[in-house]
Amino acid sequence: MLILTCPVCGVRAEETEFHGGGEAHLKRFGPGSSEEDFQEYLFMRENPRGVHFERWRHAYGCGKWFHAARCTTTLEVFGTYPAQTLEPPKDLRAKISKKRPGWTWRSLT
Amino acid sequence: MSSPVSALGGASFSEGIARIDEVALQGMITLRGDLSDPVVQKTLKPFGDGDLPAAGEARIEADRGLAWMSPDEMLVLCPYAAAAETVAALQEALGDAHALVVDVSDARASFVVSGPQARDVLAKLCPVDFSPAAFSLGMFRRTRMAQVPAAIWPRQDGALQLICFRSQARYVFDLLSVAAQAGSEVGMHVQG
């Protein structure tokens, strides 16, 4: 059972306090968008072996959404960061590169 | 207008390893606003005795004080009878600042778990380190209590107080009574 640190309230707690919310950094497509873009947004999700970026909510704590960078094979947590970001922070990406050289995720490296 | 009643009418349990008491109605006001906004801070400070609790903290004395819920939410505690006037006072002090002030006194129930083994009773229900070193006076922890959300803080008298949703008051009371059942001593965080 995972341990996560909520970047909003700073509490380090077990998984049962949190709720997973799927892939992070989706870009919303609304009315006027093409069928392809909308399908991509609505249905297509990454399912990587290794580095992954996810949404989590501190459901039983401060109630806030945040992002987590995690390895899906070893369950190592590289870091958590605010939900109000469009992509993972630079220093976190650098940290991941150190631990998992050559990682890729969507267009990120 | 009849007199308001708490969820369980002041239920208590004392036949076990800790005492459980439902707290009489407590004034509780949710203030949602940017806690880093000077206007919001100035509005709240008088309720924290001139001080604002940081993340994971509360400044509570008896039935008054502040508890940090999230970066944009503070729980204001006041005497139950003063809730309406406190809401009005907060709203006035906030002026045009973007904020939401709402009385939630009746949406909650509150319990005190007391006795030397109070911490062990709660440690049966919450995934939280309740050792005195890890959970000390001034802290305020929102967490999971068995299957429902709860917020817990240590009181000056050494007991632990918690709040939960009113509709779940009976469940929480029963839960605490089961956790405090006679013969269930754990002997980990025994105080006093």
Place this chain on the structure above:
Amino acid sequence: MSTRVSTGGRLLNKNSELAFTFNGQRLTGYEGDTLASALLANDRMLVGRSFKYHRPRGVVAAGAEEPNGLVNMGQAGRFEPNQRITTTELFEGLQAESQNHWPSLEFDVGAINSKLARFLPAGFYYKMFIHPRPFWKHIYEPFIRQSAGLGRAPKARDLDTYEHYYHFCDVLVIGGGVAGLQAARRAAKSGARVTVIEQTPHWGGRAVVDGGLVDGEPVDKFVEQIVSELETMENVTLRNRMMGAGVYDHGYVLGYEQLRDHRPDMPGPRHRLWRIRAGHIVTATGAIERPLSFAGNDVPGVMLAGALRDYLVNYGVAIGQRTVVVTNNDDAYRCAFALKEAGLDVPAIVDARMHETPPAALQRAQELGITVLEGHAIASVKGGKRVEGVALCKQEGTGDPLRDIACDAVAMSGGWSPVVHLWSHCGGKLVWDADQACFRPDVDKAPTNDSGQPFVTAAGAANGHFQLADILEDADAAARAAATAAGFTVRKSKGPQALREPEAPMAPVWLMPAQADIKLRSKAWLDYQNDVKVSDIQLAAQEGFESVEHAKRYTTLGMATDQGKLSNINGLAILSDALDRPIPQTGTTTFRPPYTPISMGAIGGEARGEVFQPLRRTPMHDWHAAHGADWEPVGHWRRPYAFVREGERVKDAVNREVLNTRRNLGLLDASTLGKIIVKGPDAPKFLDMMYTNMMSTLKPGKCRYGLMCSENGFLIDDGVVARIGDDTYLCHTTTGGAERIHQHMEEWLQTEWWDWKVYVANVTEQLAQVAVVGPNARKVLEKLGGMDLSKEALGFMEWADGTIGGFDARVYRISFSGELSYEVAVPASQGLAFWEALMAAGEEFGVMPYGTECLHIMRAEKGFIMIGDETDGTVIPQDLGLHWAISKKKEDFLGKRAQERSNMTDPKRWKLVGLETLSGAVIPDGAYAIGEGKNANGQRNVIGRVTSTYYSPTLECGIAMGLVLDGPDRMGEILEFPGTEGATFKARIVDQVFYDKDGEKQNV
């Protein structure tokens, strides 16, 4: 003959005799006994029958690895099957009975299977019972279920209670033997919070049985001293009778504490499941001795050498008067020495090894006058229900008997396997140690935690160190690693020292004799509990089950409650041999938690009875209960389905409530409906995104019915929105939707539109809400007084604040029934008082409370949809004819883009209509309408389905709503709905509004 002897018994209190019963027979033992040692002291060698062949079985081990000694324990509400007698502490009045036999343990009809064993090889059941297919369900399965299985399932409700406990420590040591204790002491001196858990009631593990000197003192004194030192340390927690059940991700460990199994008369919970989060874990879980595979190695009286020693030293029980020791290593020699010291006869040590120079142990045996037969093996064991002798042969050979030795016990040792389970649970890898013929932890491949760092260190025998001196040294190293990993500094200091004894290497012996013929191999047991023999594994290999995981499942090796603690290594060695490949290439099966079975009660913890689920109660809950409420679960809420009067059937109560509400006055507790405040300058814009309707144009003081869709376009919730002020709304949700919709709003505000100035608050529980419904609704409110609720002052779909009967109230004039209706919200703390005031004031107006079924019927009569009935996660508002509630002016709202997808605009989507049965009967819920022709699978085509169906007491007939292909264009057509058991319902497609189409009743 198994007896109590005068020597030994270090764990017994011989002043305290305890009485117990086994299969109804009254026996006695001592305080400190296990059930196994007490039975053996009474010469009860036969304790059960095996699973498949019903062979007589006796105790093989002395601990958690025991495969045979499983019994039914206790009675009624304290009955529990499959209790392991080697770990069951004896208590006064214990009641046990053996399992898997009929009619009795001594005479068992099923034992015929043993004679038929030749015809019941591995995979027999798979091969035999596959044809003919229908026979499986009706003949084979019931028969097999009756004859297989071990204990009986309990029937009575469990009388005991259970609980969880969340614990946090820096270093968790699992296992309280010398390695665990030494590691704990060393780690604790760094200041780390250390917890030691030990599954037995005693500290010191095997070392205290096997003896030895630590720093010149006997090892039991060393254990005593280290335990008392640990007890005084404030940062150390010592818990025994607590097993490390499983190691999980990020340092999470389950500890299974058995609080009352040894004193069931005491109050308090029986088991406590510790949910431990440790910075670092030391697994000091010891090792398990392996049986040797020879014919008849399952005859009662054949026991692991270490276990035989345990019974002698710990419990003062001699398993036999004449014991033959058979071994491939030096360790089992200790057994012969201990027996000799106790004055018992050891006719021979059968050592499968050939020694060029006699090792120290052999020399000592000879000094004691024990015959040592090198290069020998047991060809077969004589005896059925107990050992009568052994036939010996050469280890190298096919098993030609050389001579017989009469004996009544056999002590066997095939070497030791480290207990690597807890190391392996969370991904720790193993290496094959060829010298000791065992798998041990690969220190470079430990399980890793959230930082990617190793979080488990094995210590002592669990790490492949079997000599006391090595164990103590390894424990020190493990403690250093653990404390350092947890962020503490361990000062260097000299650890306790033990003498390193000279030892001859063990020799791997997987089959005895090495070229045993098929007759012997078919009697050489690997898995005692599941009756798997050497020949079965060989057959599996021959039939192509080359993967160890496949061979396991085909033969059931290691699949019993002991999970193959004794059998796995022997089994995979046989498999490797059969496939002619090295053991590491075969590998082990996966180690999964729990280490030994734990009670279901412990897993459930406190969650049973009243606190099984967090039931939610409205402020009026107790009133409802006192007035005949028949409850309906709605989410975790309990809502009255109907208020049933004395002598009344539930459906009659429902009909009465409908008619009374339509004619007079009904009250509904609507407190469970979600109430969410949305406030801020961007609130109008935000709600325009949340709802399909335009909410920004709603005027303060007014209400509007709104629909919410997911981004997929599907309808997820509905409810009435009231505009409280320019920047404030109150949104009602469904009962089940309150938390969900609150979170839905928060999610979009936090993760998509975080720059919008909107705050939301869920005030559902702050308010009690009562729907006051019926022609007399206004009268009762006016009687209580305080507000002008006239048609002019408060029109339909308007709200107002005020007081009613002295209660602070917010009144919404909205209707879900078609009647004149007010929903009144008051503070929850006064909800009950308000409800009672309405009941009292309403008496003269014919007031009756009504429940959710009445609510459902009235809304169906009016053709209103219900989330969860008309919607199922695949329905869009357009399907329900709700176009009027979907704004065409808005550029965007959640679901808008999805509703433009081709599948959503397909004219062939089923649409909502009303259905009126020709006979007046009620169509079954969920029934499908059948159309012309058949589909590709030969089934009748379906053209619609029923979404809501009720008996309408108002119209005195069955009414329904359903989604039908081209429904709105087929008004008047008759559809056919097959019901169950051949019944068919014919129904006419009609408008879904069955009652008061013009809305005159609410418009008064």
